[in-house]
Amino acid sequence: MHRSGAKMAWNVFKFCTALRGLGSIMILLVLGVVGVTYYAVxxxxYGPALAAGGLDSLFALLVLIVFHTLLVMLLWSYFSVVLTDPGSVPPNYRPLADQERGEIDPLEASEFGPLATPDPANAGIRYCRKCNQLKPPRCHHCSVCGRCVLKMDHHCVWVVNCVGALNYKYFLLFLFYTFLETSVVTLALLPHFIVFFSDGEIPGSPSTLATTFLAFVLNLAFALSVFGFLIMHISLVSANTTTIEAYEKKTTPKWRYDLGRKRNFEQVFGTVQRYWFIPAYSDEDLRRMPALQGLEYPSKPDLDSQEF
Incomplete structure (x- = not known):
């Protein structure tokens, strides 16, 4: 029995090591898909159609403007997720007074047993046995990154990073702009894709036709898959939970961080509307909303004492 457990732990570690090794490969794969799409569109x-003039050139201009705008936002959001630290536990972190008194919801308390805490009599203090440090609320240990991440949602191989408190908004915007971009490309290339199944002669060189066909299939596949992820994360944001928390709190009837859809949305995107669709926060939100820093979160019992 002991050997079986040791073997399972070794396999998990090997899997995590393999995920870390995917880093540059996944970034190159994303850029490769972008490159193929750019070449096709x-x-x-639509570049040749724009140069040809006439009514078709106006439609081509519209497509190219929308395409480049969404592409800039997609890449901006993507590299914001890749390059932004999701949030780590500060050195010498100490929990707030209410946590020290043990006033903690069942989900957080169930994450560790008595042997995991420096003080077994105090179940309100969360402690990571792997990092040997105290853990803030909603913080989880990432086996791939090898550290605790603030409000960890998941480790994403596509962005080669953990998705947590400080880059979750950027990840959502990446999904949003990826869905819009791939949908626009799919619709723009659909007439050219249909030509492949016609009986007439297909204009263009073999490389041009192959690239167009490949770009259409890739973007259609990404649009459908990303749409599912986007819907899932919209439901998570509306309930003010993460992927990990949504799985763990199935046995918890009440979720103390659900403040209502509007405030839940602001916990991720901030309160300043002009910043909602760009991967950045206003200085005002960063100053007034501790939740954006990943250490403190307002909850239902103390809503009256929280300020946004």
């Missing part, structure tokens, strides 16, 4: 199809 701009250089093979």
């Amino acid at each position: 701009v250089l093979c199809n």
Whole structure:
């Protein structure tokens, strides 16, 4: 029995090590898909249509403007997720007074047993046995990164980073702009894709046709898959929970961090509307909303004493 457990632990560690090794490969894969799409849309199809003039050139101009705008926002959001630390536990972190008194919800308390805490009599203090440090509320240990991450949602191989408190908004915007971009590309290339199944002669070189076909299939696949992830994360934001918390709190009837849809949304995107659709926060929100820093979160019992 002991050997079986040791073997399972070794396999998990090996899997986590393999995920860390995917880093640059996944970034190159994302950039490769972007490159193929750009070549198909701009250089093979709508660039020549724009230069040809006439009514078709106006439609081509509209497509190219929308395409480049969404592409800039997609890449901005993507590299914001990749390059932004999701949030780590500060050195010498100490819990707030209410946590020290043990006033903690069942989900957080169930994450560790008595042997995991420096003080077994105080179940309100969360402690990570792997990092040998105290853990703030909603913090989880990432086996891939090898550290505790503030409000960890999941480790994403596509962004080669953990998704947590400080980059969750950027990840959502990446999903949002990826869905819009791939949907626009799919619709823009659909007439050219349909031509492949016609009986007439297909204009263009073999490389142009192959690139157009590949770009259409890739973008259609990404649009459908990302749409599912986007819907899932919209439901998580509306309940002010993460992927990990949504799984763990199935046995918890009440979720103390659910403040209502509007405030739940602001916990991720901030209160300043002009910043909602860009991967950045206003200085005002960063100053007034501790939740954006990943250490303190307002909850139902103390809503009256919280200020946003």
